[in-house]
Amino acid sequence: MALxxxxxxxxxxxxxxxxxxxxxxWPGGNRGVIFSHPADFAPVAPLTDE
Structure with missing residues (x-):
């Protein structure tokens, strides 16, 4: 569903x-914002413990 x-x-x-x-x-008469990311979202740099 596209908004x-x-x-x-x-x-x-x-x-x-x-x-x-x-x-x-929730927004109480003001505008609200929905933020989402694609299901295949991958960070630019992987988080590693080095």
Whole structure:
């Protein structure tokens, strides 16, 4: 599902310690941002313990 600027996102819900949280309620009337990365995301430099 592709979203473009100005599109209405799905109203996601999640259980929290204080009850169910709805994504559309989270920004409180302001704009919210969804950030995601592709499933095959690979960092530019691997993290090694050398």
């Amino acid at each position: 473009r600027l100005g599109d209405l996102s799905l109203d996601l819900t999640a259980p929290t310690a204080s009850g169910e949280s709805r994504f559309h309620d």
